[in-house]
Amino acid sequence: LKRGLATSSVKNAIIKNVTVIGGGLMGSGIAQVAAQTGHNVTLVEVNSDVLKKAENNIATSLSRVAKKMYKDDESVAKKFAEEARARIKGSTEPAEAVKDSDLVIEAIVEKLEIKHKLFKSIDAVAPPNTIFASNTSSLSIGEIASATNRKERFGGLHFFNPVPVMKLLEVVRIPETSEETYQALMAWGKAIGKTCITCKDTPGFVVNRLLVPYIAEAIRMMERGDASPQDIDIAMKLGAGYPMGPIELADYVGHDTTLSIIEGWQKKFPDNPLFTPCESLRKLVQEGKLGRKTGAGYYNYNK
Numbered sequence: 401l402k403r404g405l406a407t408s409s410v411k412n413a414i415i416k417n418v419t420v421i422g423g424g425l426m427g428s429g430i431a432q433v434a435a436q437t438g439h440n441v442t443l444v445e446v447n448s449d450v451l452k453k454a455e456n457n458i459a460t461s462l463s464r465v466a467k468k469m470y471k472d473d474e475s476v477a478k479k480f481a482e483e484a485r486a487r488i489k490g491s492t493e494p495a496e497a498v499k500d501s502d503l504v505i506e507a508i509v510e511k512l513e514i515k516h517k518l519f520k521s522i523d524a525v526a527p528p529n530t531i532f533a534s535n536t537s538s539l540s541i542g543e544i545a546s547a548t549n550r551k552e553r554f555g556g557l558h559f560f561n562p563v564p565v566m567k568l569l570e571v572v573r574i575p576e577t578s579e580e581t582y583q584a585l586m587a588w589g590k591a592i593g594k595t596c597i598t599c600k601d602t603p604g605f606v607v608n609r610l611l612v613p614y615i616a617e618a619i620r621m622m623e624r625g626d627a628s629p630q631d632i633d634i635a636m637k638l639g640a641g642y643p644m645g646p647i648e649l650a651d652y653v654g655h656d657t658t659l660s661i662i663e664g665w666q667k668k669f670p671d672n673p674l675f676t677p678c679e680s681l682r683k684l685v686q687e688g689k690l691g692r693k694t695g696a697g698y699y700n701y702n703k
């Protein structure tokens with residue numbers, strides 16, 4: 401999206417002020433794309449150190465995006481990145497950060513109780529017309545929304561890593577989501593340059609319901625010794641046209657995320673063999689080898 405187009409469409413949009421709660425891989429990316437497309441963003445983290453880390457990651461990614469958008473003009477690229485950065489305000493107080501927000505997107509840890517606590521606290525202080533959304537990968541949007549009194553203004557906005565690059569946004573409706581809320585979420589998705597698909601509040605929505613069992617099968621194949629991780633990755637890249645093979649993708653997504661998705665589903669659907677956690681995944685998480693973000697996973701990145 402060129403900046404002129406983005407800012408003019410934001411002027412007439414329902415959603416102008418966006419609060420992103422959680423500044424991890426996903427939250428930082430969401431804050432970044434919203435700022436890049438002219439929205440005022442408040443990014444909330446637990447303390448100023450974590451906030452600083454998120455802001456640094458955003459600055460690095462923004463300059464990559466700006467360089468790509470304005471290949472021939474370094475000074476315009478720099479200005480674009482700086483203006484986007486300036487639209488992001490940091491905060492460590494969720495209650496304060498939602499006060500004039502049109503849309504709140506939660507991207508915190510995947511624990512229902514913690515999400516409930518957060519949504520309950522902000523539901524009490526956010527303006528009545530503020531829309532709430534969760535970027536959860538695997539929990540039920542309806543169960544998360546049940547902590548609030550605004551189910552008609554609640555939906556799922558599920559992004560993909562790396563958020564600035566991946567073009568898809570899954571917009572999840574729960575039965576209570578009003579048509580107005582749904583339309584506002586779809587329009588916002590378009591305004592931030594994503595292609596939106598609509599789906600029901602079913603486990604994993606569309607992408608993760610297909611992708612996570614596929615990754616788990618690839619890991620099981622590796623555990624059985626049917627093929628090496630390198631060969632499995634080459635096979636799926638060259639034989640099926642995927643940009644990354646399943647093992648390197650698992651390292652990229654983060655093993656904590658994948659394991660928590662599979663374990664959550666296993667609890668709910670104990671009879672589905674597709675949702676059986678893999679031994680090596682558990683072991684890597686125990687060892688803190690969460691994938692690329694920690695420097696090691698199935699592959700080693702600290703070379």
Ligand code: 3HC
Binds near residue numbers: 560
């Ligand atoms: N910020 C900004 N730009 C980025 C970026 C980032 N974090 N990461 C990559 N890019 C840009 C690069 O600048 C580069 O731009 P260019 O083509 O103009 O030079 C472009 O993206 C490609 O990057 P690279 O050249 O570094 O590397 P690749 O060509 O290998 O692409 C990739 C990297 C885009 C990550 C690609 O490998 C890919 O699409 N992988 C699959 C990712 C995927 O499947 N994600 C979904 C995971 S599931 C999920 O997120 C759901 C969750 O709930 C679990």
